[in-house]
Amino acid sequence: MTESATTRADSRRSAIITAAQRLAVDCGYAGFTVEDLARAVGVSRRTLFNHVSSKEEAVLGLLPVLTDEQAATLRSGGPTGHLVDDVLTVVLDCLHADDGTPADFEQLHDVIERNPELFVRVKTHVEELVTHLSARDDADDSRSRMALAIVGGIVQHSVVQCIATPSLGPLSDRARANLTTAREILADPA
Known part of the structure; x- marks a missing residue:
């Protein structure tokens, strides 16, 4: 072509x-x-x-699917060696997070919010990630699901922020900043 x-x-x-x-x-x-x-x-x-x-x-749209290389990297404990960082890195890469505009994110967000039956398709991709993550030495099924839940919440919150305040920067930067905030909250002994 x-x-x-x-x-x-x-x-x-x-x-x-x-x-x-x-x-x-x-x-x-x-x-x-x-x-x-x-x-x-x-x-x-x-x-x-x-x-x-x-x-x-x-x-x-065509939901992101892990490439064979990404799946192998996840299964072997990469790309960073830290479960949540690895999940976030791969999810942002699969989503082509820095290619989308706030309007793109808002449109897809509205579609899923108004058509919850489509969430089933998204869950299929989550199950694929769980399978790959569970093969790691540092993650069984439960830890894999928790890592995905944490990253899913962070990405969802980051998308909402990108829609509301585009000047905050690209989705990947927002997501990484929000992961830092989540770590601070979880480390707080109070």
Whole structure:
């Protein structure tokens, strides 16, 4: 595929995701069909499926999946050797945290808030992470789930901050600052 064809395909996919998210916020996930989405974007159903594999993918975008290299790094105790830092690093990397804009984060946040049934797909990715983390020497199933819960809360809070106050900087910086705050709170003996 030529560079201009790739750019057009990326642009079309982005338009599909934007329209799907707008429909999910306005009508609810169950409130529109693939045909409605294709019509909103001005493409055929077939063209739509050349860019996304399902209605769910169109609404959520392609959720990040660990690469084989990231999974191997996590299983072997990396990338930093500290469980929560490793989870945060990999999650931010998978989310391409510094590529999104506050408007992107707000749109996806609204979609998930208004369509909780989509959270099931997100949970599938969490289970994949638990499997990889549980293979570490420093993490059994319970510790893996706790690390993911901590990081999930930190990332969620950081997204809300990025939406409310974009001048705070990129999501990855906010998340790391919030991890430091969480550590301070947990270390407080009171």
